[in-house]
Amino acid sequence: MKAKLLFVAALLATVAAKAQNIAVVSPGNETDIYQTLDEAIDNASKGSVIYLPGGGFTISNNTKINKRLTIMGVSHRGDTDNADGATIINGKLQFDRGSSGSAVIGAYISGNVEIDSVQNITIRKCNAYSIQVKNSGATGLVVNQCYLREDCRFGGCNAKIENNIIDMVYGVTGGVIRHNVFTGYKVWDGYSSTSGQLENINSSIIEDNFFVNWQNGARNISNCVISRNCIGTGSWGSDTDPYVLGEGVSWNDVFKKHKGCTTSSDYDLKGTWGKGEASDGTDIGIFGGSGFDPKALAPIPRIVSKKVDEQTDGTGRLHIEVTVKSN
Numbered sequence: 001m002k003a004k005l006l007f008v009a010a011l012l013a014t015v016a017a018k019a020q021n022i023a024v025v026s027p028g029n030e031t032d033i034y035q036t037l038d039e040a041i042d043n044a045s046k047g048s049v050i051y052l053p054g055g056g057f058t059i060s061n062n063t064k065i066n067k068r069l070t071i072m073g074v075s076h077r078g079d080t081d082n083a084d085g086a087t088i089i090n091g092k093l094q095f096d097r098g099s100s101g102s103a104v105i106g107a108y109i110s111g112n113v114e115i116d117s118v119q120n121i122t123i124r125k126c127n128a129y130s131i132q133v134k135n136s137g138a139t140g141l142v143v144n145q146c147y148l149r150e151d152c153r154f155g156g157c158n159a160k161i162e163n164n165i166i167d168m169v170y171g172v173t174g175g176v177i178r179h180n181v182f183t184g185y186k187v188w189d190g191y192s193s194t195s196g197q198l199e200n201i202n203s204s205i206i207e208d209n210f211f212v213n214w215q216n217g218a219r220n221i222s223n224c225v226i227s228r229n230c231i232g233t234g235s236w237g238s239d240t241d242p243y244v245l246g247e248g249v250s251w252n253d254v255f256k257k258h259k260g261c262t263t264s265s266d267y268d269l270k271g272t273w274g275k276g277e278a279s280d281g282t283d284i285g286i287f288g289g290s291g292f293d294p295k296a297l298a299p300i301p302r303i304v305s306k307k308v309d310e311q312t313d314g315t316g317r318l319h320i321e322v323t324v325k326s327n
Contacts, residue, residue, distance in 0.1 A: 020055035020084065024048050037089065038063045052107065054084025059091035066098040073107035075296045076127035076147070092129075095121050106298025115141065125296040133157050136173060145292055156200070163292045173202045179289040181210045208288055 022040045024032045027047040034040040037057040040050050046067040054074050073087025074080070092111030095102055095118055103122035104113070113128050115121055117137030127147040133155035141159040143152075148166040158174040165181045182197045197211055198218040207227045286292045313319065 020053055020057070022053075022057070023051040025051065041065060041069065044069055052087045052089075054087055056088040056090055059089055059093065061091065064094040064096040065102055066096045068099060068101040070102065071104040071107065072298055073105065073126075074298055075106050076108035076125065077296050080295050080297060106296060125293060125298055127296070130167070133159070133171075144290060145296065147296075156202075163286055163288075163290055165286070168197045168199070169201070170199045172200075172204050175201075175204045177201070177204060177206045177209065179208045179286055179292075181286050210286070 022034045022037060024034060024040050024044045025048060026032075026045050032043065034043065037050075037052070037059045041059075041063055044050060044067070047069075049070045049072055052071065052073045071089075071093075073089075074084075076086055076088075078086040080086075087107045089107050089109045090111075091109075092114060093104060093109060094114045094116075096116050097118060099116075099121070100119040101121075102118075103124065104126055105122070105124045107126050109126060109128040111129050113123055113126075113131045115131070115133045115138045117135055119138070120140035120142075121138065122142045122144070123131065123146055124142070124144045125146065128149070130148055130150040131143060131152040131154070133141065133153060136156035136158075138155060138157045138159075141154070141157055143159060143161045144163055146164045146166070148164060151168045151170065152166060153170045154161075154172045154175070156171045156173045159172050160176045161169060161172070161178075161180060162176065163179045165183065167183055169177060169182075177198070198206070198221060200220045201218075201222075201224055203223045205225045206221075207225065207229060209229045211229060
């Protein structure tokens with residue numbers, strides 16, 4: 001598998017010097033190259049992996065994923081050692097019926113991730129506007145190590161939401177909400193139409209999360225197991241300390257930056273804070289559980305440098321130098 005991925009990474013760098021190419025590897029290990037994400041999705045066979053290098057890829061609103069596919073980028077962040085920066089999908093990803101078992105990993109998505117009544121969708125190491133699930137028929141949804149910039153609505157499904165930096169979560173039944181940082185700024189005051197950071201959560205596990213700006217920030221929570229959560233009683237950017245396991249801890253001790261935040265990277269935690277803080281020795285915070293990768297690097301080789309001569313030499317050969325690095 002590693003040899004095949006190295007081949008795909010080198011192929012993406014060398015097929016064309018002027019355009020970002022998309023490699024689609026079928027279950028039978030056949031590789032096809034496409035210039036657009038729409039073409040790659042439309043032509044990929046069921047079970048294929050679509051490899052996106054760094055760069056921007058536009059997806060049409062008419063393109064829906066209706067078969068099992070894995071879309072694999074490099075990272076949603078532009079500050080990695082990948083030569084072409086972040087993998088950026090311009091538009092929204094729509095997982096339609098027939099796409100059960102699909103996944104998207106390691107990409108910045110400018111729009112929503114929309115999910116129909118399909119099973120076992122995985123969203124990992126992505127930065128997306130939000131996740132919008134149509135109804136509770138979307139079982140087995142996994143959201144892990146993502147940055148989610150706006151309200152996420154899960155349609156009453158049993159989503160497993162772990163190790164994310166996330167705005168707000170609505171509508172989870174029988175799910176798991178663990179090891180997340182909630183950055184939501186809206187609050188529920190009993191009178192206004194604004195919402196809390198958690199709403200309509202039923203029969204779920206809610207534990208080991210950081211809640212920033214918790215001002216009565218939840219409503220319609222029922223039959224849930226709730227434990228070891230960090231509650232911030234002041235607004236994001238204030239000096240009010242959060243409440244963790246009975247002891248006040250300064251936000252400055254937890255986050256690299258807690259005032260004037262403008263990008264998702266401002267929410268990075270210092271070192272491995274939160275490890276082993278619970279009385280039973282269990283890791284809490286975003287680095288606990290399945291962990292958190294601040295660089296959001298997908299588990300594929302990436303091109304850290306490439307050089308393609310502008311013209312062939314005297315023998316008609318085109319000189320290409322590619323350096324590939326794997327996690």
